[in-house]
Amino acid sequence: MPRRLIPFFLALSLLGGLSQSAFAQDIVQPQTSDGESSRQFGPDTIHYSVLNTRFLSAQVAQAYGITRGDNKFLLNIAVRHQGEASEHAIKAKISGTSSDLIYQTPLKFREVVEQDAIYYLAEFEVRSEERLSFRLQVQTATRPMPYDLQFNKMLYPAKDGM
Numbered sequence: 001m002p003r004r005l006i007p008f009f010l011a012l013s014l015l016g017g018l019s020q021s022a023f024a025q026d027i028v029q030p031q032t033s034d035g036e037s038s039r040q041f042g043p044d045t046i047h048y049s050v051l052n053t054r055f056l057s058a059q060v061a062q063a064y065g066i067t068r069g070d071n072k073f074l075l076n077i078a079v080r081h082q083g084e085a086s087e088h089a090i091k092a093k094i095s096g097t098s099s100d101l102i103y104q105t106p107l108k109f110r111e112v113v114e115q116d117a118i119y120y121l122a123e124f125e126v127r128s129e130e131r132l133s134f135r136l137q138v139q140t141a142t143r144p145m146p147y148d149l150q151f152n153k154m155l156y157p158a159k160d161g162m
Contacts, residue, residue, distance in 0.1 A: 041147045043082045044090070046138055048151065050075050053123070054158040064112065066123060071157040075107065075134070077120040081142055089118040096136030096149075098124055107136075126155045 038047045053061060053072040061068045075098075081090045094109045107122040126132070131154050139146040 037151070039147075039149055039151075041143075044140060044142055044147070045080045045082070045087075046147065046149055047078045047080065048076065048134075048136075048149070050134075050153045050155070052156075052158050064121070066121070069125075070159070071125050071127065073124055073126060073155060075122040075124065077109070077122075077136070077138070078118065079138060079140060081140070089116060090140055090142065091118055092120065093139040093146075094120045094136055096122075096134060099133045099135070100130055107134075126157055129154075129156050131155070 037049055038045050051074055052070070053066055053068045053074050054070055056066060056068060056074075058068065060066075066074060077092075077094055079090050079092045080087050091111070096107050096109075097104050098107055099105070105124065107124060109120040109122045112119040112121060131152060133152050134150065136149040137146040138149055
């Protein structure tokens, strides 16, 4: 993988994606002043972002095997552990669902490892503007029981030509 693509997902994860311009907006979970979406669980922090795949360049999408489209979205999860000396990425097993008012859909995550970064990506589609609730179980080696992460996002499919 080209070196210049390596920081892409780290920045995306730690900065909360592309914010509202990526057509995914936080509903319940407040963002910090720098736009980051994360939840702290003791020494572990789970960073998450949702973005419309149309905002990925064709080169980045191809490099990561992501299908771009107006109604296709990407959920990006990264888990960081605060050790004694520094914070570092840790592996996790992630499962979960996205739900609207009628349907609950399982999410399938795949792991991406780049140098010192580890990401978990799940692709999904939405038909129209809608609010989705996400519920994830994040299992790490630092804790015997999985973390339960819940958040809502308002999703806006891209319009042609955007």
